[in-house]
Amino acid sequence: MRHVVVDPITRIEGHLRVEVQVDEGSGKVTDALSSGTAWRGLELIMKDRDPRDVWAYIQRICGVCTTAHALASVRAVEDALSIKIPKNANYIRNIMAATLTVQDHLVHFYHLHALDWVSPVDALAADPVATANLQTTILNAYRLPLKGPSSGLETEAYPHDFPAATPQYFAAVKDKVKAIVESGQLGIFAAQWWDHPDYKLLPPEVHLLAVAHYLEMLDKQRELVAPHVIFGGKNPHPHYVVGGMPCSISLDDGNAPINTARLDIVDRAINMGRTLVNFYYLPDLLAVGTAYVKAGRVDGGGLAKTRVLAYGAYPIEEYAGTSTKGGGGFFKNLLIRCNGVVENFGQGAANAKFTEITAEDLADPKVFTESVEHSWYNYPQNDNDEIHPWEGITEPKFTGPKEGTATEWQSLNERGKYSWLKTPKWKGKVCEVGPLARYIIIYTKAQKGLLPDMTWAEKMMLDQIAAVSNLLGLAPEAWLPTMVGRTAVRALDCQLHAEINKFFFDKLIANIRSGDTNVANMEMWNPKNWPKECQGVGIYEAPRGALSHWIDIKDGKTNNYQCVVPTTWNSCPRDSKAGYGAYELAMMDTHVQIPDKPLEIAKVIRSFDPCMACATHMYNAKGERITVITTDPYSGTRVEK
Amino acid sequence: MDKRESMWEYYLRKGMSRRSFLKGCVALTSIMGLSTDMVSKVVEAAEKKPLPVVVWIHGHECTGCDESFIRSGAPLASDLVLNEIALEYDHLLSAACGAPFEAHLEETIQKYKGQYILAVEGAVCTKDNGVYCMSGGHTFTHLLKHAASNALAIIAYGSCAAYGGIQAAKPNPTGSSGIGSFVGRSPIINVPGCPPIPEVMTGVIMHLALFNKVPSLDHDGRPKQFYGNRIHDTCYRRPFFDAGMFAEHFDDAGAKAGWCLYKLGCRGPETYNSCGNLRWFQGMSYPIQSGAPCIGCSSAHFWDEDPLTARMPDYGPFGNVDKIGAVAAAVTAVGVMAHGAMSIVQKNQRDKIEAKKHGEQVNK
Amino acid sequence: MKEVTRKIYYLFSPWLRIFHWIMVVCILTLFVTGLLITNPWFIFAVDPTYSGMMVDNIRNIHFLAAYIFSASFILRIYGFIVNPGDRLFSHVWKGYFYRNVVDVMLHYMFLKHEHASYLRNPLARCSYTFLYVLVFIEMLTGFAIYYMTNINGIGGILFGWVIPLLGGEYMAHLIHHYVAWGILLFAFGHVYMVIRAEFMEGESEVSSMFAGSKILAHEPRDAGHLDGTLK
Structure with missing residues (x-):
C-alpha cells in the first residue's frame, strides 16, 4: 500500500491537495482525500458593504470563472429588492454567461486538461504529413453538426477560423517543440511525467495535432471573451450594475457604450466561438476520448453514478424573483430545465430517480445543509450535524496535519479534519455538480417523459448525447458517468453554449430593433426605497456547475453573505453519514498504474475543472467563534457569535 | 540579466570539470522526464545561452492575473511563453504537478540563483504563521521568502501582490498584505490592477526581455510607461x-x-492605469467606454x-464631507453668536465696574 | 471722562497685509470652486447634468487662485525677513506663553473680565500656526494631485512622493477636501474673534490689517517681541 500526495495540483484555480492510498499490486485506490488548502475570507469582507457594490467584491473570488460570481451576486440583490431587470439586460447577461462558459470550457480542455492526455515530447515522433491527414480524418469523423434555432441572421459567410491541415504547418510546430525540448528549458512543459504509459494510448500524430491546437487556442481564446469587454468593459472581471447592465444602448451616439459597431464585435466573437468549438474543440476531444474509451478507460465516474445536482439555466425572458418570496419566476422561465437531482444514474436512466428542485426548496431548512465533520471547523454539538447555512456556525478549529507541523505538512488526517471546505448536502446527501450533472439530469428527465414542450436547447443536448453514444458504441449510462464522459460533456456543453450565445444575441438584436434600448431598471437604486431588512438568492449554472449566492440586507447594507459554490459541492471532504465527496469518490474509482506517477489521479481531478478559491469557506483566524453567513430567504438571517 | 550564463559557463566559473557538467546534464535529462537518448541534446542546450527564467508563484489570489496574462494580444502569450x-x-x-513540480522549482531556484525573475500573484497572508495559505505542504510565506531572496528582480502582479487586494480589505481576516514590505528587498516592480491590463502584464516582461533592464518606475514602484497617467x-x-456634461x-x-x-x-480621476x-x-474598450464607472482597481486601497x-x-x-462641513459651519455660527x-x-x-471705579476715582 | 493714553505699535508690514488680503480672496475662490469641482453644478435641474458652468473653467479658476495664493507666499516671506512684527509666531518653548494662553482662555470662557494686553493674542498666534499647517497640507496635496498629470515634469518629481505616502490619490482628495472645510471653519472663528476684539477691547484689530498698526491703551505683555528685548 502506498500513500501518494499530489500537492499542488496545478492547471486549476487556487490551492488544492490530494492524498490517495494505492494498492501497488492492483493499482486500486483504497482511500482518497481532497483538501482545499487556502481560505481568504471574502464573505466576511462583504459585511456592511453597499449591496450595490457586492458584485465587484465577490467577483474577485475567482478570475477563471470571472463574471460567474458577479452574475449570481446581482441576481441575489435583485431578488432581495424585487427588481425586474429589463429585457436587454437579461439577454446581455445571458450572452456574458454563455460566453464565459464557451471560453472557460475551451481553455480548460486545451490549457488546463490537455497536457494530461497529450505530450509535446511524444509529438516529436509525429510525421507532419500523417498529422495533416489525421486532421482531415478527425474533421470527417468527429464533427457534430448540431445548431441552435436559426433567426435568419447568419453573419458569418464561411468558417474564418479553420484548422490547418497542411504538413508544412505541422512541421513548423514540430520544429518549435523540438527546439524547446532540445534547449533544455522546457518552461511550462517541465517536470511532467511524460514517460507515463497513458501518453502511449494515442499515436504521435494526435500529440502533435493537439500541441498545435494548444498553441492556436492559447492565441484565440482571448478573442472569445470580447463580449465581456464590450458589455462589461474588461475581462477578467467585467462590470455589472444592480438593476441591469451599465452598457447603455444608443444607436444615435458614436460615444455610446453599445451601438451597431460595438454589437458587431460581439457578433464576431460569438461566431468565432461556434467555429472553434465545432472545428477544433469537439472533434479533438471526441478523437482523444474515443481512443480512451476503446482502450477500456471508462473509470473515474464516482459520485456521478449515484447523485448529481443542478439548479437550471438561462431565464429566457426577464423574470420576477428567484426565491418564492420574489415570485420564483426564475424557475418558470428556463431554457434548460435541469433544476433537480438524479440518483442512481449508473444503473440506467430507467432505474434512476429524479427529484425536482423548486423555489420552495431553497428556503427549506432541511433541503440544503452543511456539515463540518472533516472540515477545520467546530459545531457545538456534533460536527456531523446537518445545519442549514442560515443556522450555520463557523467556529474554526485548525487541527493541523496527521504528520508534520502546522506549517510543514507531510500527510493530512483522513480520520480527522483536513480541509477548509465544508461538506454541502442536499437532503443529507452529497452531490456532484457540473456540465455532466446538467446533461445527466436532462437525459434522465427526457427518458422519464418529464420534459414536455422541450426547448431547442434541451433537444440539442439529447441529440448530442445520442450522437456521442453512437460514436462510442456505448449507452449513455455507460459513458456519461466516467472521467472521459465528464470531459466530453464539457465539450458538448461548450457547443451548446456557443449556440445559446447566438440565440440570445439574436433576441437582443430583435428587441433593439423593436425600439427597446433600456438596459437598467433604476427604480430601486436609492437605498431609501428599500425595505429595512430583506433577503435574496441568486442562482446560476456556472461552467463548473450549480452556484448560489445568498444575501441578507439590513438598513441598506450587507448584513450577511453566503456563497454555495460548485467546487465546494465537488471537492468537499467526506462525511460519516453522507460518505465521500465527489473528488474523493472519483479518485477511488480510478485505476493508478504507477503510484509514483499518479497521472490518472491528476487527470480525474482536472476532469472536474477545479476552482478552489471559489470553494473555501470563511473562518476566523483567532480561533474564536465568528459572525457567519446564515441566510435564508424565508426564515431570516441570524448572526451567530 | 547580462550576467545570465549557460549551464556550461556556470560549471566553468565554478571550476568544475567537463565530466561533472556531463553528469549534471544526465541528471537534468531525467529530471525533465526525458529518455536517456536525449542526453546529447541536453548537453548541447546547456552550452547555449538560456532564455530569461521566470518563476511565477501564487499566494492569496483568484488567478485572474494569469487569465489576464494569457489574454495579451501583443505579444501573444504563446510567443512570450515559448520564445x-x-x-x-x-x-x-x-x-507538471505535485512532488516533481516542487522539486523542479527548487532545482530552478538553485540553478538560476540570483538570475531568475520572480512573478508573484496574490497577497501574502501572515496571520498565524501563514497557515491559511498552504501549497505543496508549505506556507506561502515560506515559499515567497525563499524564492524572493534568490531572485534577480520581483514582479508583483496585480493589486493583491502589490497592495494586498481584496483579502486585505476590512476586516482583513487573514492578515494579508502586499509582498513589498514582507520580502523587504528591491527591485520590486509593482504592476497593480484587478487584474492589470493584459498587455501591461506581458509588456513588463517584454521590457525586461527586450531592453535587459527594469523599466523606469514611479514613486510607488510602478512602471511609468504603464502607470504614469491617470485614467481621467x-x-x-x-x-x-x-x-x-455628466450622466x-x-x-x-x-x-x-x-x-x-x-x-x-x-x-x-484618482486612478493610475x-x-x-x-x-x-488592444483598444477595444475599458469599463468607462462600456458605461461602467471605474472602480479604481489599480489603487492601493x-x-x-x-x-x-x-x-x-x-x-x-x-x-x-460637505454635510459634515456644513453642519460644523452652522454649529460654529451658532457658537459664535452665543459667544458674541x-x-x-x-x-x-465690565463697563459698569469700570464706570464705578472711574466714579470712585472722580469722587476722591 | 477717563483719559486713556494710547500708544501706536507698528506691527504688520505691507507685505504681510497684501498677503493677508490675497489669501482672503483666494481662499474664498478656492473653496467655492473646489466644492463645484467635487460636485459639478447644474443650472438646468434636469437629468442628465448639462452644466452651463464648464468644469474646465472652474478648474482653471481653482488652479489660478492656487497659483496666486502660492506666489503671494513670497511676499509673506519677504515681510517675515524685513519686519519683526511679521514674526509673531507662538513661543511654545517659553513658560510665559502658557501663562498668557491661560490668561486669554479664562477671559474667553467668561471667567475673567478681561485679559492682559497683547500685540498679538497668544491664542491667535496658535491659530495662525494651525492655519499655516492646514494651508501647507492643502498646497502639498493640491500640487501633488495637480502635477501628477505629468509625472516626469519637475512638479511630478517634487510632489510625486506625496500620494503613495497617503496611500492613494483618493485619500489625497479626501484630505484636501476635509482640510478645506477646516480652513473655512478657521475663517469663521477668525472673523468673529477679530470683530469681538475690536468691540471688546477697542484695539483697532480690523484696521491693523489695513494700516499695519495697533493702537493699544496698555503696554502689551509681548511688546518686547518687536524690538527683540523679550526673548
Whole structure:
C-alpha cells in the first residue's frame, strides 16, 4: 500500500491537495482525500458593504470563472429588492454567461486538461504529413453538426477560423517543440511525467495535432471573451450594475457604450466561438476520448453514478424573483430545465430517480445543509450535524496535519479534519455538480417523459448525447458517468453554449430593433426605497456547475453573505453519514498504474475543472467563534457569535 | 540579466570539470522526464545561452492575473511563453504537478540563483504563521521568502501582490498584505490592477526581455510607461467632464450618449492605469467606454474606498464631507453668536465696574 | 471722562497685509470652486447634468487662485525677513506663553473680565500656526494631485512622493477636501474673534490689517517681541 500526495495540483484555480492510498499490486485506490488548502475570507469582507457594490467584491473570488460570481451576486440583490431587470439586460447577461462558459470550457480542455492526455515530447515522433491527414480524418469523423434555432441572421459567410491541415504547418510546430525540448528549458512543459504509459494510448500524430491546437487556442481564446469587454468593459472581471447592465444602448451616439459597431464585435466573437468549438474543440476531444474509451478507460465516474445536482439555466425572458418570496419566476422561465437531482444514474436512466428542485426548496431548512465533520471547523454539538447555512456556525478549529507541523505538512488526517471546505448536502446527501450533472439530469428527465414542450436547447443536448453514444458504441449510462464522459460533456456543453450565445444575441438584436434600448431598471437604486431588512438568492449554472449566492440586507447594507459554490459541492471532504465527496469518490474509482506517477489521479481531478478559491469557506483566524453567513430567504438571517 | 550564463559557463566559473557538467546534464535529462537518448541534446542546450527564467508563484489570489496574462494580444502569450522567457513554474500553465513540480522549482531556484525573475500573484497572508495559505505542504510565506531572496528582480502582479487586494480589505481576516514590505528587498516592480491590463502584464516582461533592464518606475514602484497617467487624464470622455456634461443615473440620456461618469462614482480621476491610453483588448474598450464607472482597481486601497458608485463628498470614513462641513459651519455660527451675545453681557458688566471705579476715582 | 493714553505699535508690514488680503480672496475662490469641482453644478435641474458652468473653467479658476495664493507666499516671506512684527509666531518653548494662553482662555470662557494686553493674542498666534499647517497640507496635496498629470515634469518629481505616502490619490482628495472645510471653519472663528476684539477691547484689530498698526491703551505683555528685548 502506498500513500501518494499530489500537492499542488496545478492547471486549476487556487490551492488544492490530494492524498490517495494505492494498492501497488492492483493499482486500486483504497482511500482518497481532497483538501482545499487556502481560505481568504471574502464573505466576511462583504459585511456592511453597499449591496450595490457586492458584485465587484465577490467577483474577485475567482478570475477563471470571472463574471460567474458577479452574475449570481446581482441576481441575489435583485431578488432581495424585487427588481425586474429589463429585457436587454437579461439577454446581455445571458450572452456574458454563455460566453464565459464557451471560453472557460475551451481553455480548460486545451490549457488546463490537455497536457494530461497529450505530450509535446511524444509529438516529436509525429510525421507532419500523417498529422495533416489525421486532421482531415478527425474533421470527417468527429464533427457534430448540431445548431441552435436559426433567426435568419447568419453573419458569418464561411468558417474564418479553420484548422490547418497542411504538413508544412505541422512541421513548423514540430520544429518549435523540438527546439524547446532540445534547449533544455522546457518552461511550462517541465517536470511532467511524460514517460507515463497513458501518453502511449494515442499515436504521435494526435500529440502533435493537439500541441498545435494548444498553441492556436492559447492565441484565440482571448478573442472569445470580447463580449465581456464590450458589455462589461474588461475581462477578467467585467462590470455589472444592480438593476441591469451599465452598457447603455444608443444607436444615435458614436460615444455610446453599445451601438451597431460595438454589437458587431460581439457578433464576431460569438461566431468565432461556434467555429472553434465545432472545428477544433469537439472533434479533438471526441478523437482523444474515443481512443480512451476503446482502450477500456471508462473509470473515474464516482459520485456521478449515484447523485448529481443542478439548479437550471438561462431565464429566457426577464423574470420576477428567484426565491418564492420574489415570485420564483426564475424557475418558470428556463431554457434548460435541469433544476433537480438524479440518483442512481449508473444503473440506467430507467432505474434512476429524479427529484425536482423548486423555489420552495431553497428556503427549506432541511433541503440544503452543511456539515463540518472533516472540515477545520467546530459545531457545538456534533460536527456531523446537518445545519442549514442560515443556522450555520463557523467556529474554526485548525487541527493541523496527521504528520508534520502546522506549517510543514507531510500527510493530512483522513480520520480527522483536513480541509477548509465544508461538506454541502442536499437532503443529507452529497452531490456532484457540473456540465455532466446538467446533461445527466436532462437525459434522465427526457427518458422519464418529464420534459414536455422541450426547448431547442434541451433537444440539442439529447441529440448530442445520442450522437456521442453512437460514436462510442456505448449507452449513455455507460459513458456519461466516467472521467472521459465528464470531459466530453464539457465539450458538448461548450457547443451548446456557443449556440445559446447566438440565440440570445439574436433576441437582443430583435428587441433593439423593436425600439427597446433600456438596459437598467433604476427604480430601486436609492437605498431609501428599500425595505429595512430583506433577503435574496441568486442562482446560476456556472461552467463548473450549480452556484448560489445568498444575501441578507439590513438598513441598506450587507448584513450577511453566503456563497454555495460548485467546487465546494465537488471537492468537499467526506462525511460519516453522507460518505465521500465527489473528488474523493472519483479518485477511488480510478485505476493508478504507477503510484509514483499518479497521472490518472491528476487527470480525474482536472476532469472536474477545479476552482478552489471559489470553494473555501470563511473562518476566523483567532480561533474564536465568528459572525457567519446564515441566510435564508424565508426564515431570516441570524448572526451567530 | 547580462550576467545570465549557460549551464556550461556556470560549471566553468565554478571550476568544475567537463565530466561533472556531463553528469549534471544526465541528471537534468531525467529530471525533465526525458529518455536517456536525449542526453546529447541536453548537453548541447546547456552550452547555449538560456532564455530569461521566470518563476511565477501564487499566494492569496483568484488567478485572474494569469487569465489576464494569457489574454495579451501583443505579444501573444504563446510567443512570450515559448520564445521570450522560460516559464519554469506557474500553477496555471505548467504541465507538471505535485512532488516533481516542487522539486523542479527548487532545482530552478538553485540553478538560476540570483538570475531568475520572480512573478508573484496574490497577497501574502501572515496571520498565524501563514497557515491559511498552504501549497505543496508549505506556507506561502515560506515559499515567497525563499524564492524572493534568490531572485534577480520581483514582479508583483496585480493589486493583491502589490497592495494586498481584496483579502486585505476590512476586516482583513487573514492578515494579508502586499509582498513589498514582507520580502523587504528591491527591485520590486509593482504592476497593480484587478487584474492589470493584459498587455501591461506581458509588456513588463517584454521590457525586461527586450531592453535587459527594469523599466523606469514611479514613486510607488510602478512602471511609468504603464502607470504614469491617470485614467481621467487620458479618458476619451474627458471632454464631457470639462464641458460639465455628466450622466446622472445609469442608463439615462447622458449614459446613452456616453457622457462623463464622474457623478456615478467613477474613480478615473484618482486612478493610475493604462485603461485610457492602451485600453483593454488592444483598444477595444475599458469599463468607462462600456458605461461602467471605474472602480479604481489599480489603487492601493480601492476596496475600502467604497461605496464604489458614490464619489466625494459622499465617500469617506465619516460620511458626506460637505454635510459634515456644513453642519460644523452652522454649529460654529451658532457658537459664535452665543459667544458674541455673552461677550456683550460681559462687556456691559465690565463697563459698569469700570464706570464705578472711574466714579470712585472722580469722587476722591 | 477717563483719559486713556494710547500708544501706536507698528506691527504688520505691507507685505504681510497684501498677503493677508490675497489669501482672503483666494481662499474664498478656492473653496467655492473646489466644492463645484467635487460636485459639478447644474443650472438646468434636469437629468442628465448639462452644466452651463464648464468644469474646465472652474478648474482653471481653482488652479489660478492656487497659483496666486502660492506666489503671494513670497511676499509673506519677504515681510517675515524685513519686519519683526511679521514674526509673531507662538513661543511654545517659553513658560510665559502658557501663562498668557491661560490668561486669554479664562477671559474667553467668561471667567475673567478681561485679559492682559497683547500685540498679538497668544491664542491667535496658535491659530495662525494651525492655519499655516492646514494651508501647507492643502498646497502639498493640491500640487501633488495637480502635477501628477505629468509625472516626469519637475512638479511630478517634487510632489510625486506625496500620494503613495497617503496611500492613494483618493485619500489625497479626501484630505484636501476635509482640510478645506477646516480652513473655512478657521475663517469663521477668525472673523468673529477679530470683530469681538475690536468691540471688546477697542484695539483697532480690523484696521491693523489695513494700516499695519495697533493702537493699544496698555503696554502689551509681548511688546518686547518687536524690538527683540523679550526673548
